[in-house]
Amino acid sequence: MTIEPEITPALIEAHGLSADEYDRIIRRLNRAPTYTELGIFSAMWNEHCSYKSSKKWLRTLPTTGPQVICGPGENAGVVDIGDGQALVFKMESHNHPSYIEPHQGAATGIGGILRDVFTMGARPIATMNALSFGEVSHPKTRSLVNGVVEGIGAYGNCFGVPNIGGELRFHKSYNGNCLVNAFAAGLADADKIFYSAASGVGMPVVYLGAKTGRDGVGGATMASAEFDDSIEDKRPTVQVGDPFTEKRLMEACQELMRTGAVISIQDMGAAGLTCSAVEMGDKGGLGVRLDLEKVPCRETGMTAYEMMLSESQERMLMVLRPEKEAVAKAVFDKWDLDFAIVGETIAEDRFLVCMNGEVKADLPLKALSGDAPEYDRPWLPTAAAADMAELPQIDAAAALLSLISSPNYASRAWVWEQYDHTVMADTLVRPGSDAGIVRVHGTNKAIAFTSDVTPRYCRANPVEGGKQAVAEAFRNLCASGARPLATTDNLNFGNPQKPEIMGQFVGCIEGIGAACLVLDMPIVSGNVSLYNETDGRGILPTPTIGAVGLLDSVEDIIRAVPDSADILVLVGETQGHLGQSALLAELFGREDGDAPHVDLGAERRNGEFVRAARGLITAAHDLADGGLALAAAEMAIAGKCGVSIAQTGTGYLFGEDQGRYLLALPADNLPELAALAAETGVPLAEIGAFGGENITLGTATLPLNIVTAAHRGALPQAFG
Incomplete structure (x- = not known):
């Protein structure tokens, strides 16, 4: 029997839980949690997974429209592009891991967002990245830029999907906390979208893909905390990616989906096995039992705590039609990937985690997801900006030359030339234009993609800054000839427990919502990344907007x-x-x-x-x-x-x-x-x-x- 650590106030704090939240857990369970249960609550109740500081405001965003097949709440959003086809897309942050370990942090950000897309039955056709770094002169910026760009290229190029656009900015507010926002989109048949809600009692819960290791343990909790001078201690919480395994996993999943074996499927991203199992059960109104000794591991002696919180990459969880077990296993054997029945769905509201016959966690499943804390944080509206001071006389030619040669406005070709932007042979407009454009394979239609935000505007006037981020995305699509369809957001802010930061968030949401409504670009997916601070210094508010548009004919470009x-x-x-x-x-x-x-x-x-x-x-x-x-x-x-x-x-x-x-x-x-x-x-x-x-x-x-x-x-x- 494994001896578990004593749960102390310091251990609770290290898991990102407040004293009030821990008391809430005790009241909900009518007992103290085990160490493994503490880790599970920590994973599911952090900002990254629960959206506890933002849910109230996210509900105000427009998320529906005749073009929307699936809005927020699934692995990715889905919009109708006609002819029985759908576009599946999402944007997500990998900020903290990329600052700690730039190459792997950025690489696994790409891997995670690709899984979000192909989990839903879509074949990825495009990626983008919105990158924010500190001042060029800062001692860490050069290594961060090179590491992040190399990581994006290494993963995306090996996987084989074109990177067709994005953003790059430099500002002192990102000196201690770079932003790496990853976007991916894929094509699917509109009547063949796969969802994550489990259904049916006694259905097998199946583990798919790569083996579980200790990389990334506690990554979701780390992503919901500020940085300080102990940042290097967090390096083990960064995952390690393998794009070739991810490519095999995608092909295996696509083949499996064609067999009719899949009831529901969820990628293992933040909080790994914990989050994927809980979300599948919660959405389906079911409980889940897991037997951890059946989980394929690549390291010996892993504890239940480590297995539940590992964020090893290239893994999926599926609820399987039992009569299709042999067919499904044959598919994954063919692609040389692990396939293991590790549990089953149960009728009770229960998340039961066992290992070698010993109960490691026995929790009400709804308490982990649907009943997670939700806060109405105090917030202060941003004060009106003072009038701009008088500007000295300028030489227009010298000013233009200074602007166009500055790192913020110079050509980004040095970045995107390190990415494969023509793989799959459907890229029609490469990076560097208002929007990247990819042909819908085998048709005369095309999809345009762009990513936009101006953080200076968002700090000075969050409402107008939020509007402008959506409006600029709208303009980039229109300037490329595309009819704007929908958006995804990646809301990057500082500490929401500071009323002025929460006020920035509230203001930007108001502006984004107003613009999405008027411009008919509903938000169908997204991500919130908070606590982007180091030693108490926060980033500029950076609510990145990823947008997609449709061209009925490539001649319309x-x-x-x-x-x-x-x-x-x-x-x-x-x-x-x-x-x-x-x-x-x-x-x-x-x-x-x-x-x-x-x-x-x-x-x-x-x-x-x-x-x-x-x-x-x-x-x-x-x-x-x-x-x-x-x-x-x-x-x-x-x-x-x-x-x-x-x-x-x-x-x-x-x-x-x-x-x-x-x-x-x-x-x-x-x-x-x-x-x-x-x-x-x-x-x-x-x-x-x-x-x-x-x-x-x-x-x-x-x-x-x-x-x-x-x-x-x-x-x-x-x-x-």
């Missing part, structure tokens, strides 16, 4: 590549808003003023106009950070032709007013475009032309080759 004879047209109203702008941050080290306000009605109107104009225009690009000047320069670089803009003024060139696009088109098409704009009430102005070998802003001129070299060279110089 709009690229950001102008022709050298095109004119340049601006869509939307320009007031010259410079508060919280890229210009302020990069040139002056300032983050003052209010965030730009978002007119959601104008966003929808202008985006629909751009899509309607696709037959008249050569190229489109949305305006965001850096305003008109940066967007025009990016188009010039993409088209390998100069651009000239006659009007001057810092606010005009670098302001970040929302709802705007740049369009390139032949001059002969302008009258028809103007008529369409007038008919729909869209502000439209001809502002310049492409051609030549320079970028000209009023009287300021820069050679295009100098700008291009600066744009492409910044990241390799910093990290290569």
